[in-house]
Amino acid sequence: MKSVIVYNYLMFLSQPHRRYNPLINEWVLVSPQRTKRPWQGKYEKIQKEKKLIYDPSCYMCPGNIRANREKNPRYKNTFVFRNDFPPIVDTGQKESIINNSGILQAAAIKGECRVVCFSPRHDLTLSEMTDDQIQDVILTWISQIEEFKHKYNWVQIFENKGELMGCSNPHPHCQIWASNFIPNEVSKEDIQQKKYFEKNDSVLLVDYVKKELDKKERVVTENYSWIVVVPFWAIWPYETLLLPKTNRSQFTLISAEEKRELAEITKNLLLSYDRLFNISMPYSMGWHFAPFNVKNNGYWQLHAHYYPPLLRSATVKKFMVGYEMLAQPQRDITPEQAASELRKYIKS
Ligand code: ZN
Numbered sequence: 211m212k213s214v215i216v217y218n219y220l221m222f223l224s225q226p227h228r229r230y231n232p233l234i235n236e237w238v239l240v241s242p243q244r245t246k247r248p249w250q251g252k253y254e255k256i257q258k259e260k261k262l263i264y265d266p267s268c269y270m271c272p273g274n275i276r277a278n279r280e281k282n283p284r285y286k287n288t289f290v291f292r293n294d295f296p297p298i299v300d301t302g303q304k305e306s307i308i309n310n311s312g313i314l315q316a317a318a319i320k321g322e323c324r325v326v327c328f329s330p331r332h333d334l335t336l337s338e339m340t341d342d343q344i345q346d347v348i349l350t351w352i353s354q355i356e357e358f359k360h361k362y363n364w365v366q367i368f369e370n371k372g373e374l375m376g377c378s379n380p381h382p383h384c385q386i387w388a389s390n391f392i393p394n395e396v397s398k399e400d401i402q403q404k405k406y407f408e409k410n411d412s413v414l415l416v417d418y419v420k421k422e423l424d425k426k427e428r429v430v431t432e433n434y435s436w437i438v439v440v441p442f443w444a445i446w447p448y449e450t451l452l453l454p455k456t457n458r459s460q461f462t463l464i465s466a467e468e469k470r471e472l473a474e475i476t477k478n479l480l481l482s483y484d485r486l487f488n489i490s491m492p493y494s495m496g497w498h499f500a501p502f503n504v505k506n507n508g509y510w511q512l513h514a515h516y517y518p519p520l521l522r523s524a525t526v527k528k529f530m531v532g533y534e535m536l537a538q539p540q541r542d543i544t545p546e547q548a549a550s551e552l553r554k555y556i557k558s
Pocket residue numbers: 399498513515
């Protein structure tokens with residue numbers, strides 16, 4: 211009987227099937243047989259021009275003037291400033307729902323948006339910074355969360371890197387959007403992790419990591435406290451999930467040693483991304499942890515999602531269109547193949 215199960219599992223690696231994402235209660239279609247098809251789609255241009263260390267026209271470089279006429283200090287490490295065109299602001303209105311039939315709903319929001327420059331150097335990326343410099347970025351993230359957690363219910367830290375992701379300014383930076391509401395993705399993960407905990411009396415992503423450490427077929431890299439996997443349910447070809455091996459519901463709960471190790475594993479992951487297609491890998495990444503209004507949040511596990519948009523080379527991008535917009539996400543190479551590719555570029 212057992213051999214039949216093993217046989218079916220091997221078939222999964224080469225035949226179309228669907229996989230369940232327990233974190234958001236959704237399915238992804240996996241079609242590994244399609245990797246053999248010739249590519250007739252769009253090829254992206256590679257930008258390989260030399261970047262400047264300092265750009266006088268960049269509003270993030272030290273000493274430059276921003277849109278609101280404020281002058282940036284001559285900062286040495288990280289620099290946080292208020293987003294001059296914030297998508298979320300405090301309008302002073304009370305939360306309200308328009309139309310109580312439930313069909314047309316709108317609610318007042320309040321929040322704040324900030325930008326974090328990772329480095330005064332205009333030309334660097336996180337992967338090119340030292341472990342200590344990356345640790346400064348991590349400390350800045352945590353101090354921002356500490357500051358916002360008493361005022362709002364959620365803080366989304368995210369980085370959009372590269373022109374392919376619609377990021378027009380190469381100066382290394384991320385954004386922080388704090389809000390009184392819990393955004394959709396976080397809300398789905400909250401519901402799912404809570405359900406799992408109530409049913410199993412254990413933490414979903416901690417149990418998941420144990421399974422990944424068992425066979426290691428989707429592990430990209432790990433150290434004592436952290437692990438990076440291409441999740442079993444990944445949608446983007448080289449999507450990864452970075453998370454602690456033990457239960458940490460909040461970013462603010464990680465130890466000094468865990469911060470140091472997080473800097474180290476982040477650099478390793480980003481270098482492997484850059485080496486994969488021999489370009490500075492574009493991606494969107496962001497952190498998820500227990501929202502601040504959740505009581506008894508032990509069922510939550512801190513994690514970062516990395517979503518690079520590239521499919522099979524530096525010039526072939528994955529598009530989320532057609533079936534993906536109308537039905538559900540679909541991928542070609544399996545998460546196991548993607549993890550094995552990325553592993554090749556992890557420095558030993
Ligand atoms: Zn998440």
